[in-house]
Amino acid sequence: xxxxxxxxxxxxxxxxxxxxxxxxxxxxxxxxxxxxxxxxxxxxxxxxxxxxxxxxxxxxxxxxxxxxxxxxxxxxxxxxxxxxxxxxxxxxxxxxxxxxxxxxxxxxxxxxxxxxxxxxxxxxxxxxxxxxxxxxxxxxxxxxxxxxxxxxxxxxxxxxxxxxxxxxxxxxxxxxxxxxxxxxxxxxxxxxxxxxxxxxxxxxxxxxxxxxxxxxxxxxxxxxxxxxxxxxxxxxxxxxxxxxxxxxxxxxxxxxxxxxxxxxxxxxxxxxxxxxxxxxxxxxxxxxxxxxxxxxxxxxxxxxxxxxxxxxxxxxxxxxxxxxxxxxxxxxxxxxxxxxxxxxxxxxxxxxxxxxxxxxxxxxxxxxxxxxxxxxxxxxxxxxxxxxxxxxxxxxxxxxxxxxxxxxxxxxxxxxxxxxxxxxxxxxxxxxxxxxxxxxxxxxxxxxxxxxxxxxxxxxxxxxxxxxxxx
Ligand code: COA
Numbered sequence: 055x056x057x058x059x060x061x062x063x064x065x066x067x068x069x070x071x072x073x074x075x076x077x078x079x080x081x082x083x084x085x086x087x088x089x090x091x092x093x094x095x096x097x098x099x100x101x102x103x104x105x106x107x108x109x110x111x112x113x114x115x116x117x118x119x120x121x122x123x124x125x126x127x128x129x130x131x132x133x134x135x136x137x138x139x140x141x142x143x144x145x146x147x148x149x150x151x152x153x154x155x156x157x158x159x160x161x162x163x164x165x166x167x168x169x170x171x172x173x174x175x176x177x178x179x180x181x182x183x184x185x186x187x188x189x190x191x192x193x194x195x196x197x198x199x200x201x202x203x204x205x206x207x208x209x210x211x212x213x214x215x216x217x218x219x220x221x222x223x224x225x226x227x228x229x230x231x232x233x234x235x236x237x238x239x240x241x242x243x244x245x246x247x248x249x250x251x252x253x254x255x256x257x258x259x260x261x262x263x264x265x266x267x268x269x270x271x272x273x274x275x276x277x278x279x280x281x282x283x284x285x286x287x288x289x290x291x292x293x294x295x296x297x298x299x300x301x302x303x304x305x306x307x308x309x310x311x312x313x314x315x316x317x318x319x320x321x322x323x324x325x326x327x328x329x330x331x332x333x334x335x336x337x338x339x340x341x342x343x344x345x346x347x348x349x350x351x352x353x354x355x356x357x358x359x360x361x362x363x364x365x366x367x368x369x370x371x372x373x374x375x376x377x378x379x380x381x382x383x384x385x386x387x388x389x390x391x392x393x394x395x396x397x398x399x400x401x402x403x404x405x406x407x408x409x410x411x412x413x414x415x416x417x418x419x420x421x422x423x424x425x426x427x428x429x430x431x432x433x434x435x436x437x438x439x440x441x442x443x444x445x446x447x448x449x450x451x452x453x454x455x456x457x458x459x460x461x462x463x464x465x466x467x468x469x470x471x472x473x474x475x476x477x478x479x480x481x482x483x484x485x486x487x488x489x490x491x492x493x494x495x496x497x498x499x500x501x502x503x504x505x506x507x508x509x510x511x512x513x514x515x516x517x518x519x520x521x522x523x524x525x
Contacts, residue, residue, distance in 0.1 A: 063150035067126035075101030134158030145180025189244030190220030211236015350507035358404035366404030372497035416450035438471030
């Protein structure tokens with residue numbers, strides 16, 4: 055079986071055993087069982103605990119060996135020293151996959167490394183794939199399965215998240231929820247003793263619910279395997295690689311037992327396989343949201359519309375400083391724009407539609423800009439400006455995105471103002487239209503779409519048969 059088939063029993067299990075399911079609401083084994091039940095998992099659930107006959111109304115078994123039915127997935131939450139014993143029982147029971155939540159392995163030093171190796175060998179000999187140890191588990195908002203120990207689910211969406219940090223993973227889920235960014239699968243990989251980033255990239259590349267793969271990485275053990283998977287992957291990958299500095303790298307080695315490696319090596323390897331690098335969580339989701347919900351840009355030429363000159367100038371600066379172009383508009387475009395503009399403004403790129411712009415001026419100028427052959431992406435900005443009509447601006451952006459989908463030119467929104475504007479632009483987030491509260495973030499999101507356009511262009515060229523006409 056290949057990796058994708060191997061991982062199905064873990065990510066789409068028909069039955070789950072929770073080993074170390076606890077009676078105590080303060081314990082992790084209690085939370086895991088609770089989360090599975092709260093989310094309404096429809097398969098069979100077997101709490102395993104030798105000390106008590108019932109937990110949460112479910113009959114317990116003293117060991118997986120006492121369960122009569124087959125078990126696809128075992129989630130293990132007993133102290134590290136007992137993990138080899140329960141894993142051996144899982145292997146005997148022919149459990150198909152295991153998630154080891156327990157800490158106390160490679161991240162703790164030499165003794166822990168030996169224990170991790172022992173657990174890995176039990177999994178290998180037993181034909182079980184293993185996620186972890188030292189993991190939070192996973193959350194699947196598409197198929198409604200919460201196989202993790204922290205309460206709360208992501209919004210369903212099309213961005214998959216792989217995280218080497220469990221706590222950060224939860225933080226990222228809540229950040230995404232607040233931004234109305236939906237996720238398809240959220241997987242905490244922990245120490246990656248067996249299942250690693252490469253396996254998950256392969257799995258998610260085959261997942262119809264995932265459009266973009268977002269990753270938080272501290273270290274990669276098998277560089278070649280990782281690069282091969284990333285190179286094969288049809289979907290865009292955005293990754294944070296943490297542990298870039300000596301201080302960060304030292305912290306990563308005690309956190310997940312990772313060797314961070316040279317940052318320059320990672321940087322060049324990511325470039326080779328077109329992984330987009332993000333430098334913090336906000337950037338990770340800025341890029342992922344644009345990639346999931348707007349088309350890639352065919353060229354680096356960006357049109358800019360704002361109702362405040364300063365905002366337009368700053369976006370132009372950001373675009374040009376990160377390799378995008380702010381081209382002159384075609385003569386025809388300038389002529390078409392003029393009737394829609396007040397006399398105080400000039401028909402040019404970046405275009406200032408003035409502070410009093412209402413729905414029609416935003417919509418008409420946006421539509422004309424998108425028809426310009428020199429413009430392949432559009433950033434539309436609203437600054438609070440006192441007399442501005444942010445709600446009408448939002449309406450114009452939504453209408454343009456819906457009307458102009460077939461042009462395959464991305465539209466990204468940007469705003470500058472306080473909570474009043476933020477509240478209004480929420481409507482854009484709900485409709486999955488990328489919207490950013492700064493010129494820099496909007497420009498970088500377009501750059502991400504441009505990089506994706508280039509990745510696809512290179513992939514298409516590689517797939518085209520060689521021209522044999524000269525033979
Ligand atoms: N099979 C099944 N259940 C067993 C068992 C066995 N062989 N041995 C013990 N249990 C039961 C215990 O009786 C207990 O249930 P109870 O509370 O009803 O008595 C339950 O399993 C848990 O065992 P306990 O010894 O109380 O462990 P714990 O809950 O204090 O800690 C871990 C277990 C795994 C949570 C802990 O060792 C750990 O690693 N914590 C960190 C996890 C973490 O942070 N992971 C990384 C996240 S990113």
